[in-house]
Each structure stands twice: as structure tokens, then as C-alpha cells.
Amino acid sequence: MFNSFMVKITASFISFILALGTFFGAYKAPKTQDASKYFDDNIKNVIYLIGDGMGFNHLEKTKVERNTELVMDTFEIKGSSMTRSFNKKVTDSAAGGTALSSGIRTNNSAVGVYPLDKTPRYSYPKSITELCMERGMLTGVVTTDETTGATPSSFSAHEADRDNTAELTADQFDSGINLIWGHSNGVATKSEAQAHGYEYISTYDEMMALEEGSYSYAQFTTQLWNLEQTAPYTPTLEQMTMKAIDILDDTDEGFFLMVEGAHIDKKSHSNLSDEMTEALKSFDDTVETVLEYARAVGETLVVVTADHETGAITPEGDGYVFTSGDHSAADVPVLVYGSDKLIANGEKLNNYEIPIRIAYVLGFDETQFPVAVIV
Ligand SMILES: [Zn+2]
Incomplete structure (x- = not known):
């Protein structure tokens, strides 16, 4: 009787310790503690490209169905990322984005905050965007999604819920980030943007007129993901990216x-093959242009990855098919150009290690990232 009671107590104690271990495990990066190992003196700029929902088989499906090569296949350093969130095996884009921006795992739905966050909070994890800004680097967030989509928000805001659009918008206006560009979220207004020192733009021509080092908030109103401009006034992802680089790349501190x-991701949720492969090709074109820039200019680390896989794409016959309309737990690609310090070829790492190592490549150390901002 006594023995079985003790066994139960011991068992609960052990699971409690294991739970604690899991909890603190989310904040530690055992493999990345030696920052100096990752430092690369040659790197000044970082371009971090996230294909939302892009698993390995998204690339295969696109190549087969569009009968095309992909620039993403040509990277010499390729690894993979394990994408789970703090509380779920299958992450959403908020927790996935937070891992990629802040070096921690959080709960699904949470944007740039700790898993046990309750508003009002007392601390939040610093994002790599904020870290770079502190060094005087210029910063930008560009997306084909709404400006306050889960991924761009993870790099520019701290809120307990990805659906708090007004709060996310307010965070972005207070962020100090040079440019935040995406599809209109229906909440951000021109007057509010201007009151916070941002030029408010909504057309291709307005975007192209922006000056180097300027501050801008873009709310484009038509589709941003296609291979071509869908209206005379709407840029493609590639056009947005090149203009963003042009605005950001003129300081000694880098960007x-x-x-x-x-x-x-969106077209994978709907299992729309043609539109998914078009969106992926558009993303790949953007990667190509970024690589051309990095090759020409040097000093630039290019990292391409995803927050999770969507659609559980599986080989079938000669092709690839969606087998789900949701996210999956599949590992995703990590492609690197510009430095051999970030990952070893073939390395598999946790999603949250990616921004930690990017910070270390830039010369930040364990005391600087990841860290909590006390508020
Ligand atoms: Zn996502």
C-alpha cells in the first residue's frame, strides 16, 4: 500500500520535473550556446526569406507540375528545421513565426510573447528585428499577407493573440522598423501611420518613390502573390523585396x-495546386533576385526557410498530392547562402535555433539573444 503510494508520488514528481525541463528547454539552446562558433566577420546584412507552409515536397510538386527548375534547389548549404510549437506538435504560423523571430518556442496563436503570457505582461522575448535595430541596422518586414499576418507580426509586434489586429498594428507603428509592407489589414489608417512618422503607401508607384532610409507602411489592396503584377499599381513580392533592399542598404551598420x-500556405490550405505552385514560383523568383544581390554585394547572409509544412504533400504516382488541408509536423528546408557558419550542410535543427544562430553570425552573443525585454 505504502509502496504503491510512493510509486505514484515519485511518478508525479518525475513528470513534474520533466514538464519543468520541457518548459525551460524552450528557452535554452544547448547546441547554440557557444556564440563565437557561429560568428562570421564577413556578414553585415541578413535577408531572411520565409515560405509560409513550404515543406520539401512543395518544391518537388512545383518542379513537376510547372516543369521548371527552382533556384532554391541550387543552394550548396541545405538543412532542415523541426517546427513544433511549445504546446503542440503541429505549430501555427504565430508560434512558428515567433520561433523564427525570437529564438523561443511559444504557444500556438501567440505572437512574440512567452507561452504563459497573460496580458498585461511583464516581459516579452526580444525579436531579432529589435536586436538588429539596437545595433543601428536598418530593418524591414515584407509580406504578401496582411501587414499584421502572423509571420510579419512575429517580427514586428508582441501580442498574446494573432487575431488582435488593432493591437498588432499599434505595436508595428511603435516598432521603429523602417518598412512594413503587405496587404491591407483593414485597420491601419493613413493618419495613424503618419502620426507615428511613417509614410503610408498603397501603390507600386508610391513604393518606388520612397527614398533610401525612409520609414513607410504599405497597405496594398490587391493580390500580391502572383508571378506578374495583377494591376498596374500592385507590386510583386520580388519588386517589393528589391525596393526594400534599396531603401535599407546604404548604412555601414547593415540591414x-x-x-x-x-x-x-494559403493555397495549400485550400489544396489549390496551380495557385500554390504559382505562389511558390513567385517566392523562388524573389529568392533568385536576392541571391543575385548577395553575390554582387557580398557581406549578406541569405536564409530561406519555412514556419511549418501545410497540406501534408505526399508523392503519388509520378507526382505529388495534398493529403490534408491543415499544417503538418513535417520538417522544412533551411537553405543558406553567404556563410558556412550558420549550419553544417545536412544539419537538422530546431526552428528556434535559426534566429539565435543568425544573431551569433552577426556577432551578438549569449547575453544579448535570446533575452527577455522587461516592461
Ligand atoms: Zn504558417
């Missing part, structure tokens, strides 16, 4: 730019 192709 940090996050670029998201959101419709790989």
Missing part, C-alpha cells in the same frame, strides 16, 4: 530584412 511568401 535586416524579413520577406514572407504567405500564399504557399
